[in-house]
Amino acid sequence: MIDIGRLMTLQGMLFSLTGIGILVRKCRLLPAEAQGMLTDLILYVILPCNIALSFRIDINRELLQNLGVAFLVAWVVQGVAWALSRVLYTKYPDRRKRVLQYATVCSNGGFMGNPVAESVFGATGLMASKCVVFSTAMTLVTLPVWCMLF
Numbered sequence: 669m670i671d672i673g674r675l676m677t678l679q680g681m682l683f684s685l686t687g688i689g690i691l692v693r694k695c696r697l698l699p700a701e702a703q704g705m706l707t708d709l710i711l712y713v714i715l716p717c718n719i720a721l722s723f724r725i726d727i728n729r730e731l732l733q734n735l736g737v738a739f740l741v742a743w744v745v746q747g748v749a750w751a752l753s754r755v756l757y758t759k760y761p762d763r764r765k766r767v768l769q770y771a772t773v774c775s776n777g778g779f780m781g782n783p784v785a786e787s788v789f790g791a792t793g794l795m796a797s798k799c800v801v802f803s804t805a806m807t808l809v810t811l812p813v814w815c816m817l818f
Contacts, residue, residue: 678787718782719798725791738796742803749773750807774808 692698698706725731753769760768785797 675784675788678784682783718794721791721794723795725795731792731795734792735796735799739799739803742800745800746773746803746807749775774804 753772786794
């Protein structure tokens with residue numbers, strides 16, 4: 669059962685952190701080069717630790733089946749997003765159309781959803797969230813090539 673109070677607390681924390689980030693940037697409390705360092709810290713330290721943490725659960729047949737379903741659903745969603753991106757932006761100039769197509773298919777929602785998935789569904793939810801992130805990452809790698817070819 670989902671604990672709404674816990675979910676609201678998590679949402680409040682995420683909004684608070686976003687607000688703090690906006691304040692830090694507006695007040696110029698960190699130099700411009702620190703932004704790149706923070707991005708590197710998240711990508712090369714925090715995210716890999718988060719991924720490793722998601723695999724610290726007991727793996728059984730039911731879990732693997734559920735992850736397979738999550739992986740399949742993630743790929744279907746990617747396919748639907750790709751198909752929609754091909755038909756929604758036909759009236760835009762080519763240069764803008766490609767940007768809109770890429771933005772439609774390659775969401776950062778998987779990364780941002782990790783804390784929510786872990787909070788609501790525990791380590792299993794975090795692991796399923798990683799399946800979505802993986803499908804998005806594969807799309808990030810292959811979609812630019814498809815956009816250039818077709």
